[in-house]
Amino acid sequence: MIQFILNNQVIKTTAKAGMTLLDFIRENKQLKGTKIGCREGDCGACTVLVGTLNNNNISYQSITSCISPLGNANGKHIVTVEGINLPESLNFVQQKMVDNYATQCGYCTPGFVVSLAGYAIEKSSESTATSNDAMSGNICRCTGYKSIEKAAVLVDEKLEEKDKNNQIAWLIKEGFIPDYFRNIPQKLQQLKPVGLEKKGTIVANGTDLYVHNADKFSEEAIYLISNENSLKGISFTKNICTLGANTTVTQILENKRLKSIFPKLKQFLKLVSSEQIRNMGTLGGNFVNASPIGDMSIFFLALNSTLTIKNKEGEIRQLPFQKFYKNYKVVNLKDNELIVSISFEIPDKNTSFNFEKVSKRTHLDIASVNTACKITIKTNIISEAHISLGGVAAIPSYLSKTNNYLNGKVLNTSTIIEAEKVLQSEISPISDVRGTSDYKRLIARQLFFAHFIELFPQTINFQNLVSK
Numbered sequence: 001m002i003q004f005i006l007n008n009q010v011i012k013t014t015a016k017a018g019m020t021l022l023d024f025i026r027e028n029k030q031l032k033g034t035k036i037g038c039r040e041g042d043c044g045a046c047t048v049l050v051g052t053l054n055n056n057n058i059s060y061q062s063i064t065s066c067i068s069p070l071g072n073a074n075g076k077h078i079v080t081v082e083g084i085n086l087p088e089s090l091n092f093v094q095q096k097m098v099d100n101y102a103t104q105c106g107y108c109t110p111g112f113v114v115s116l117a118g119y120a121i122e123k124s125s126e127s128t129a130t131s132n133d134a135m136s137g138n139i140c141r142c143t144g145y146k147s148i149e150k151a152a153v154l155v156d157e158k159l160e161e162k163d164k165n166n167q168i169a170w171l172i173k174e175g176f177i178p179d180y181f182r183n184i185p186q187k188l189q190q191l192k193p194v195g196l197e198k199k200g201t202i203v204a205n206g207t208d209l210y211v212h213n214a215d216k217f218s219e220e221a222i223y224l225i226s227n228e229n230s231l232k233g234i235s236f237t238k239n240i241c242t243l244g245a246n247t248t249v250t251q252i253l254e255n256k257r258l259k260s261i262f263p264k265l266k267q268f269l270k271l272v273s274s275e276q277i278r279n280m281g282t283l284g285g286n287f288v289n290a291s292p293i294g295d296m297s298i299f300f301l302a303l304n305s306t307l308t309i310k311n312k313e314g315e316i317r318q319l320p321f322q323k324f325y326k327n328y329k330v331v332n333l334k335d336n337e338l339i340v341s342i343s344f345e346i347p348d349k350n351t352s353f354n355f356e357k358v359s360k361r362t363h364l365d366i367a368s369v370n371t372a373c374k375i376t377i378k379t380n381i382i383s384e385a386h387i388s389l390g391g392v393a394a395i396p397s398y399l400s401k402t403n404n405y406l407n408g409k410v411l412n413t414s415t416i417i418e419a420e421k422v423l424q425s426e427i428s429p430i431s432d433v434r435g436t437s438d439y440k441r442l443i444a445r446q447l448f449f450a451h452f453i454e455l456f457p458q459t460i461n462f463q464n465l466v467s468k
Helices: 021-028 092-099 109-122 146-159 167-173 179-190 209-217 249-254 256-261 265-269 275-280 283-289 295-302 400-406 413-426 437-455 462-467
Strands: 002-006 009-013 047-054 057-064 077-079 201-203 222-224 234-237 240-244 306-311 316-320 325-327 337-345 351-358 369-378 381-390
Touching (some): 047 109, 047 179, 057 077, 057 109, 057 179, 057 275, 077 109, 077 179, 092 109, 092 146, 109 146, 109 167, 167 179, 201 209, 234 256, 249 256, 249 265, 249 275, 283 295, 295 351, 295 369, 295 381, 351 437, 369 437, 381 413, 381 437, 400 413, 413 437, 413 462
Parallel strands (some): 002 077, 201 222
Antiparallel strands (some): 047 077, 240 337, 306 337, 369 381
């Protein structure tokens, strides 16, 4: 039996764990404020908040409920737009939306309101997130966004007054959320959710699988692994970083040590999906989905990472990530195996890392071509190169020939130009909806150059690259 709290109501249901949270909310509970839009996690109309109990505190994140399995709500607090309504007035976010005429047809409005409410709950003095970050997964086809942004600015200004020592009490007092939020930690502690069945298709948070299989999984048994502790966590041992397979992009983005290792981490990861999907999508799920343009696959291929894989008998093997992809949607993983973690060597002072992506939209879009690069330079010699490229082959590509060519070469314009020729011989892009083969070759060239221009501006100049 699945047990959770929906707004202020304790839910105990025998509904199938694989049905979408959206369908349960709308059809089983008749809460129609959570809208059906794209059913692919793109538009944000179905946004809800998921509250997870950590000791006596609850942390909230926005997710798209259209591609989230109901079973993942087990033991959580789920908040819909109805759950942030005040008894006798609009809440603070809703009122600012009205004051700034930030709604027209209104279909997307509940999703924006829920995203901003979640932002208000989680906003702290240490956080660098903005209201625009919080709404990055919400699409409006009417307003042009400026009126919504004006409302969000007023939310930001009000949150500057937030009492960091009594955050929930302050939010209730200022009309952001209703009074019942005070008692949710105690209510969650009283729940006794039991483990769900461990059979069927393995699903983490569903951001890839549920896009095409939501109806299928609503009828079948699925094995939900998102709450398995053995697959969680980010750890550092000497010069190795290890990330559990259930690590999300948001958890990477918020990790202080990783932000110090990769100073441009926020810039890189803001190019990956939307706020809601970054809160949901797991590394293991992204890897196993085996998309030729999977952003995190490209990211970790360039880090020369190693996978730890375990079978049902508990036997463990380690595999270089560059050997994981065998063919289109075919990976080096047996039926009884699961990715446990991925690890990489922390870059030293001589090593630089960069990530680049081109898509039809800068944000909230899948890549036409994406690439990452880790380069180690010693006395102006490239001692180690690891470059990955997506969208140019049937699998996420680790450019072995290009990397081998670069190793031991002097870092200069001639080396980069010759290496790009090797790169072109190594890729085989096809024409599709994201661009022609020629276009992808051109973008691969430009992004390859961009790595060196970005990382070594004193040595590599764009004009010199393109003039030769």
